[in-house]
Amino acid sequence: xxxxxxxxxxxxxxxxxxxxxxxxxxxxxxxxxxxxxxxxxxxxxxxxxxxxxxxxxxxxxxxxxxxxxxxxxxxxxxxxxxxxxxxxxxxxxxxxxxxxxxxxxxxxxxxxxxxxxxxxxxxxxxxxxxxxxxxxxxxxxxxxxxxxxxxxxxxxxxxxxxxxxxxxxxxxxxxxxxxxxxxxxxxxxxxxxxxxxxxxxxxxxxxxxxxxxxxxxxxxxxxxxxxxxxxxxxxxxxxxxxxx
Amino acid sequence: xxxxxxxxxxxxxxxxxxxxxxxxxxxxxxxxxxxxxxxxxxxxxxxxxxxxxxxxxxxxxxxxxxxxxxxxxxxxxxxxxxxxxxxxxxxxxxxxxxxxxxxxxxxxxxxxxxxxxxxxxxxxxxxxxxxxxxxxxxxxxxxxxxxxxxxxxxxxxxxxxxxxxxxxxxxxxxxxxxxxxxxxxxxxxxxxxxxxxxxxxxxxxxxxxxxxxxxxxxxxxxxxxxxxxxxxxxxxxxxxxxxxxxxxxxxxxxxxxxxxxxxxxxxx
Ligand SMILES: Nc1ncnc2c1ncn2[C@@H]1O[C@H](COP(=O)(O)OP(=O)(O)O)[C@@H](O)[C@H]1O
Ligand SMILES: [Mg+2]
Numbered sequence: 001x002x003x004x005x006x007x008x009x010x011x012x013x014x015x016x017x018x019x020x021x022x023x024x025x026x027x028x029x030x031x032x033x034x035x036x037x038x039x040x041x042x043x044x045x046x047x048x049x050x051x052x053x054x055x056x057x058x059x060x061x062x063x064x065x066x067x068x069x070x071x072x073x074x075x076x077x078x079x080x081x082x083x084x085x086x087x088x089x090x091x092x093x094x095x096x097x098x099x100x101x102x103x104x105x106x107x108x109x110x111x112x113x114x115x116x117x118x119x120x121x122x123x124x125x126x127x128x129x130x131x132x133x134x135x136x137x138x139x140x141x142x143x144x145x146x147x148x149x150x151x152x153x154x155x156x157x158x159x160x161x162x163x164x165x166x167x168x169x170x171x172x173x174x175x176x177x178x179x180x181x182x183x184x185x186x187x188x189x190x191x192x193x194x195x196x197x198x199x200x201x202x203x204x205x206x207x208x209x210x211x212x213x214x215x216x217x218x219x220x221x222x223x224x225x226x227x228x229x230x231x232x233x234x235x236x237x238x239x240x241x242x243x244x
Numbered sequence: 245x246x247x248x249x250x251x252x253x254x255x256x257x258x259x260x261x262x263x264x265x266x267x268x269x270x271x272x273x274x275x276x277x278x279x280x281x282x283x284x285x286x287x288x289x290x291x292x293x294x295x296x297x298x299x300x301x302x303x304x305x306x307x308x309x310x311x312x313x314x315x316x317x318x319x320x321x322x323x324x325x326x327x328x329x330x331x332x333x334x335x336x337x338x339x340x341x342x343x344x345x346x347x348x349x350x351x352x353x354x355x356x357x358x359x360x361x362x363x364x365x366x367x368x369x370x371x372x373x374x375x376x377x378x379x380x381x382x383x384x385x386x387x388x389x390x391x392x393x394x395x396x397x398x399x400x401x402x403x404x405x406x407x408x409x410x411x412x413x414x415x416x417x418x419x420x421x422x423x424x425x426x427x428x429x430x431x432x433x434x435x436x437x438x439x440x441x442x443x444x445x446x447x448x449x450x451x452x453x454x455x456x457x458x459x460x461x462x463x464x465x466x467x468x469x470x471x472x473x474x475x476x477x478x479x480x481x482x483x484x485x486x487x488x489x490x491x492x493x494x495x496x497x498x499x500x501x502x503x504x505x506x507x508x509x510x511x512x
Binding site: 011039040045048050073074077080082086090091101105106150202 | 253265352377378382383385386387388389390392397463
């Protein structure tokens with residue numbers, strides 16, 4: 001569904017993505033693993049055109065997304081829910097207003113209906129009762145869950161998750177994993193998840209890609225990832241799952 | 245306009261001429277993008293009712309943040325004008341005319357000028373810091389992918405609020421300045437209040453008042469436009485927010501002074 005075709009990208013004179021090619025199919029969880037600073041966030045930003053490729057192209061269902069503008073781009077973006085690494089909640093709005101924002105601005109739903117959906121979505125991510133809190137009263141993990149609620153509330157086709165479980169305790173991490181899993185199973189949605197949390201990567205992923213210093217060094221399913229002999233992958237796995 | 249798309253990268257260089265060229269190009273590009281952003285915000289003015297809560301909040305911020313400073317500065321500006329002119333005029337026995345001088349200078353130049361400088365320092369800088377923080381914490385990107393245009397959502401209410409409140413604060417500045425001048429005229433120069441008042445209003449015509457207000461509206465667009473543009477164009481974390489804030493103040497000051505001169509020149 002989403003294809004990176006030989007994408008290269010430089011930011012401030014520094015080549016961040018080097019000839020990246022990647023195919024993300026419809027349905028299921030596609031995980032992008034990689035160490036910090038390897039270009040995972042930059043890849044996600046290309047998918048929703050927060051960044052445009054210098055060379056190569058990104059296509060969605062065969063169409064070059066750089067061709068989209070105006071209404072078309074708006075319609076394209078409305079198919080995505082994006083959880084930012086920092087949560088990216090609007091600082092001067094409380095949690096409920098933040099989560100309601102996409103519905104308020106982009107749909108004609110009434111206030112009562114929106115409030116119902118907000119409560120439902122916040123419950124899903126385990127944030128019931130935090131409606132009135134401001135973002136700076138929340139912990140990092142709570143902010144991330146509120147960001148997830150905002151990404152989920154429009155019931156997007158594709159969910160882009162930038163490190164959904166970093167900064168969360170293990171129990172909460174597994175809870176988020178469950179949310180992602182149920183979303184994928186029930187709605188048949190597609191999830192593109194960037195993470196370095198191997199537990200959620202292994203338990204959720206249908207496909208794993210590994211990026212290292214701006215290049216894709218692996219693409220395949222979980223079993224072949226674990227069996228890989230590439231020393232960068234072995235080192236990455238062993239740093240989190242000690243050999244027993 | 246797509247705020248979060250980065251401009252073409254111009255590499256730094258050791259060559260002095262290349263650096264000069266980079267400086268000029270960067271500034272031309274930023275001016276162009278800033279003007280486009282302001283123009284886009286103007287295009288969204290007809291939709292202001294959908295953002296009226298934010299508009300009211302911004303109007304409140306503009307006035308509350310600057311009210312105290314504006315009052316003090318206006319008072320002392322009037323007092324200084326009155327004292328300076330009064331001492332000279334007394335040599336010719338004309339100190340009763342000081343009212344005319346104070347009110348003319350306040351309405352024509354000092355009122356719009358002082359109010360705008362204070363707004364740039366108190367409010368323009370705060371806009372740059374607030375929007376800059378949003379830019380570096382991905383909040384603007386979040387708005388963009390929700391297809392909520394940051395110019396409509398954030399910039400338009402700020403510019404409009406400033407365009408409403410800046411003339412109001414300018415009138416307030418003028419009035420306080422004239423009162424301050426009167427206090428000095430009365431206590432230091434021995435001019436009666438009623439005489440001062442008569443002279444202050446005698447030569448004041450509509451044109452002066454309107455040109456002063458026109459200036460304040462133009463200054464409002466400068467202060468809020470520069471503040472907002474520096475904010476949304478912020479890069480590079482907390483350090484970047486600091487740089488954006490300083491730039492917003494410096495650029496606003498320079499533009500207020502130079503544009504003020506040209507407006508005066510074209511009307512008198
Ligand atoms: N706006 C930017 N300007 C310059 N360099 C950037 C920018 N965004 C990211 N980078 C650089 O790109 C590289 C990859 O960043 P990123 O995709 O955020 O890494 P991560 O894999 O941890 O998400 C890093 O080296 C980072 O310094
Ligand atoms: Mg990242």
